[in-house]
Amino acid sequence: MPKLVSADVEASLRQRIAGGEWQADNRLPNERDLAAEYGVARNTVRAAIDRIAAEGGLVREVGRGTFLKQAAPPDLRAIIGKLTGVSPIDMMAVRGILEPRAAALAATNASASELDSIAAAHAAASAAEEMEAFEQWDGAFHQRIFTGSRIELLNYLHDILLLIRNQDLWVQIKRRSFSPARRLAYCAEHAAIVQALMQRDAGAAEAAMRAHLDTVARNLFSVSAAP
Amino acid sequence: MPKLVSADVEASLRQRIAGGEWQADNRLPNERDLAAEYGVARNTVRAAIDRIAAEGGLVREVGRGTFLKQAAPPDLRAIIGKLTGVSPIDMMAVRGILEPRAAALAATNASASELDSIAAAHAAASAAEEMEAFEQWDGAFHQRIFTGSRIELLNYLHDILLLIRNQDLWVQIKRRSFSPARRLAYCAEHAAIVQALMQRDAGAAEAAMRAHLDTVARNLFSVSAAP
DNA sequence: CCTGTCTGAACCAGATATGGACCAATTATC
DNA sequence: GATAATTGGTCCATATCTGGTTCAGACAGG
Numbered sequence: 011m012p013k014l015v016s017a018d019v020e021a022s023l024r025q026r027i028a029g030g031e032w033q034a035d036n037r038l039p040n041e042r043d044l045a046a047e048y049g050v051a052r053n054t055v056r057a058a059i060d061r062i063a064a065e066g067g068l069v070r071e072v073g074r075g076t077f078l079k080q081a082a083p084p085d086l087r088a089i090i091g092k093l094t095g096v097s098p099i100d101m102m103a104v105r106g107i108l109e110p111r112a113a114a115l116a117a118t119n120a121s122a123s124e125l126d127s128i129a130a131a132h133a134a135a136s137a138a139e140e141m142e143a144f145e146q147w148d149g150a151f152h153q154r155i156f157t158g159s160r161i162e163l164l165n166y167l168h169d170i171l172l173l174i175r176n177q178d179l180w181v182q183i184k185r186r187s188f189s190p191a192r193r194l195a196y197c198a199e200h201a202a203i204v205q206a207l208m209q210r211d212a213g214a215a216e217a218a219m220r221a222h223l224d225t226v227a228r229n230l231f232s233v234s235a236a237p
Numbered sequence: 238m239p240k241l242v243s244a245d246v247e248a249s250l251r252q253r254i255a256g257g258e259w260q261a262d263n264r265l266p267n268e269r270d271l272a273a274e275y276g277v278a279r280n281t282v283r284a285a286i287d288r289i290a291a292e293g294g295l296v297r298e299v300g301r302g303t304f305l306k307q308a309a310p311p312d313l314r315a316i317i318g319k320l321t322g323v324s325p326i327d328m329m330a331v332r333g334i335l336e337p338r339a340a341a342l343a344a345t346n347a348s349a350s351e352l353d354s355i356a357a358a359h360a361a362a363s364a365a366e367e368m369e370a371f372e373q374w375d376g377a378f379h380q381r382i383f384t385g386s387r388i389e390l391l392n393y394l395h396d397i398l399l400l401i402r403n404q405d406l407w408v409q410i411k412r413r414s415f416s417p418a419r420r421l422a423y424c425a426e427h428a429a430i431v432q433a434l435m436q437r438d439a440g441a442a443e444a445a446m447r448a449h450l451d452t453v454a455r456n457l458f459s460v461s462a463a464p
Numbered sequence: 465c466c467t468g469t470c471t472g473a474a475c476c477a478g479a480t481a482t483g484g485a486c487c488a489a490t491t492a493t494c
Numbered sequence: 495g496a497t498a499a500t501t502g503g504t505c506c507a508t509a510t511c512t513g514g515t516t517c518a519g520a521c522a523g524g
Contacts, residue, residue, distance in 0.1 A: 014264070014302065014511095015481065021262075040501055051482045056502085064321075066403025072502045073490030079373075079403075089396045092389075100390040107391075111334045163327040163401075164334070166319055167394060242470065267512060278471045283513085299513045300479030 015050050020058035022048070027067065027078060038068070038076040096174055098183055102227040106220070108167065109152065112159045113203060113219035117212040120158030125207055128154045132204050136197045141188050149175070151200060155219075158207075187229045199225060246275050247285035254294065254305065265295070265303040323401055325410055329454040333447070335394065336379065339386045340430060340446035344439040347385030352434055355381045359431050363424045368415050376402070378427060382446075385434075414456045426452060 023044075032038050041059070045052040059076060062068050070076045120128070131154050135147035149172065156168040174180060199222040206214035250271075259265050268286070272279040286303060289295050296306045347355070358381050362374035376399060383395040401407060426449040433441035 014479095017262070042501080051484095053483085054481060057480085064404065066400070066408070070502060071490080072488065073500070075501065089393050089400075093393055096390045096393070100388050103388050104390045104394065107338045108334060161327050161330050162319070163323045163331045166323070167331065167397070170394075170397070269512085278473095280472085281470060284469090286513095297513060298479080299477065300511070302512060 015048075016054045016057040019044075019048050019050060019055055020061055023058055023062060027062070032078060036078040038078070040075055090170075090173075093170065093174055094177060098180065098230060101171070101174060101180070102223065102230065105171065106223050106227070108164065108171075109155070109223060110216040110219040112156050112161075112164055112168075113207070114212040114216040115161060115164075116155050116158030117207050117210050117215040119160040120207065124154065124158040128158060128207060129204050132197070132200045135200065141185070141193075144193055145184065148196065148200075155203075155207075183230060187232070192229055195225060196222070242277055243281045243284040246271075246277060246282055247288055249275070250285055250289060254289070259305060263305040265305070267302060320397065320401060321404065325407065325457060328398065328401060328407075329450065329457065332398065333450050333454070335391065335398075336382070336450060337443040337446040339383050339388075339391055339395070340434070341439040341443040342388060342391075343382045343385030344434050344437050344442040346387035347434065351381065351385040355385060355434060356431050359424070359427045362427065368412065368420075371420055372411065375423065375427075382430075382434075410457060414459070419456055422452060423449070 023038075026032070038044070038059075039047070041052050041055050045055045048055065059068065059070070063070060063076075067079055068076055069079055116124070116128070128151065131147050131151040135144055135151055138144040138147055153165075153168060153172065156165045159165070175184075199218065202218040203215060203222060206218050250265075253259070254265075265271070265286075266274070268279050268282050272282045275282065286295065286297070290297060290303075294306060295303055297303045343351070343355070355378065358374050358378040362371055362378055365371040365374055380392075380395060380399065383392045386392070402411075426445065429445040430442060430449060433445050
C-alpha cells in the first residue's frame with residue numbers, strides 16, 4: 011500500500027492550494043509540519059513540493075518559508091484542452107504570423123542538408139497523387155522549414171499546431187477544400203519557397219510563404235472546392 | 238483445472254480497466270497484490286499483463302508500478318517535456334515573432350475595455366516597487382495584449398510561453414538581469430505601447446513592442462545588471 | 465513420454481521512502 | 495549586537511516497493 015506516497019502528497023497539496031486554503035497569507039506550513047501532518051518523511055514532502063514549485067506555482071525562500079505565487083500559472087493540460095477547440099480562422103492567422111518568419115529564419119539558419127530535406131519533402135508532395143500522401147508530405151514540408159529555422163521553441167509550437175491540424179474537424183475542412191488543381195497550385199508555391207530558401211534569400215522566402223498561406227486560407231474558407 | 242487461468246485473469250483485467258476501476262491515478266495494483274487477489278501465482282498475472290501491455294494499453298515501470306496509458310497522446314507528452322528545456326534565446330526569438338504582431342492586432346481588434354485593462358496593467362507595473370510585483374504585472378500586461386488581439390489561439394500560445402517563463406530557471410535569469418533602472422526603462426516602453434494601442438495605430442504598436450522586446454533581450458543576455 | 469501451463473520461490477535492478485545529519489539564510493529574542 | 499530558533503537546501507545510508515528474470519517442480523492432456 012505505502013507506495014508513491016509523494017504523488018499522493020503532491021495531489022493533496024495541489025488540491026489544497028487550488029482550494030485556497032493558504033490564500034490568507036500566501037504561505038504554506040513549513041516542510042517539517044507538513045511531513046508530520048501527512049505522516050511521511052520530510053524528503054517526501056519536499057519531492058512533492060519540488061514538482062509543484064517547478065511549474066512556478068510556489069516560491070521557496072530559505073529561512074522564511076514556502077509561498078504561493080499571487081497568480082497561479084495556467085496548467086498546460088488545460089491549455090492543450092482549450093487548443094482542441096480552436097477555430098480554423100485563428101489557426102490560419104497564427105500560421106500567417108509564424109510561418110513567414112520561420113521561412114525567413116530557415117533561409118539564413120538552415121544547414122545545407124536541412125535545405126535538401128525541405129526540397130525532398132516538396133518533391134515528394136509534388137509526386138503524390140492521392141490527397142493523403144500529399145497531406146503528409148505537405149505537413150513534412152512545413153515542419154522541416156520550422157526545423158531549419160534552428161529555433162527549437164518555434165519547432166515545438168509548430169508541433170502543437172500540427173496536433174490541432176490533425177484533428178477530425180480540421181481534417182474534414184481540409185478534405186472539403188482539396189482539389190487536384192489546388193494541389194498543383196500549392197506545389198508551385200512550395201517551389202517558389204524552396205527556390206528562395208536555396209538562394210538564402212530571407213525576404214523572398216518570407217514573401218513566398220506569406221503568399222502561399224494566403225492561398226491556402228482563401229481556399230480553406232471559400233464555399234466549395236474548384237472542380 | 239489449472240488451465241486457461243492466465244486467460245481468465247487477462248479477461249478480468251481488461252474488463253476492470255475498461256470499467257475505469259483504476260482511472261483515478263492511472264495505476265494498477267502491483268503484480269504481487271493482483272496475484273494474491275486472484276489466488277494465482279505472480280507469473281500467471283504477469284503473463285496476462287504481458288499480453289495487455291503488448292497492445293500498448295499499459296505501461297510498466299520498474300520500481301514504480303503498472304500504469305494505464307490513456308492520458309495525453311505520447312507526442313504531446315514529448316512536447317511538454319521538451320518545452321521545459323527551452324533556451325532563453327529561443328524564447329526571446331519567438332516572443333519577437335509573436336508579440337509585435339499581437340500588439341498590432343490588439344490595436345485594431347481590442348475592445349475599449351480590453352485597452353483599459355492593458356493600460357491598468359501598465360499602471361500597476363509602473364507603481365510596483367518590488368521585482369515580484371512588477372514581474373506579475375508585466376506578465377499581465379503582455380498577456381492582456383494577446384487577449385486584445387482577439388485571436389484565441391495566439392492567446393493560448395502565449396499561455397504556453399508564460400508557463401516556460403514561470404519556470405525556476407527562467408525566473409533566476411530574470412532576477413539576474415533585473416534592476417530598478419531597467420524597470421523604469423521597461424515602463425517607459427510599455428507607455429509607448431499603450432499610447433499606440435489607445436490611438437489604434439497598429440504600425441506604431443508593432444514597432445513599439447519590437448523595440449521593447451529588443452531592450453528586454455539585450456538586458457537578459459548582457460553580462461550583468463546595471464547598478 | 466512429451467508439451468504446455470501454472471506454481472512457488474528466489475534473486476536482480478531501478479525507483480522511492482525513510483530518518484537523520486548538517487548547512488545557510490532568515491527571523492525572533494535577549 | 496549577539497544568540498537562539500526557525501526554515502528551506504543538501505546529502506547520506508538504509509529500507510521498502512516494484513517490475514524483470516530465472517528456475518525447479520507439479521499437473522493435465524495428447
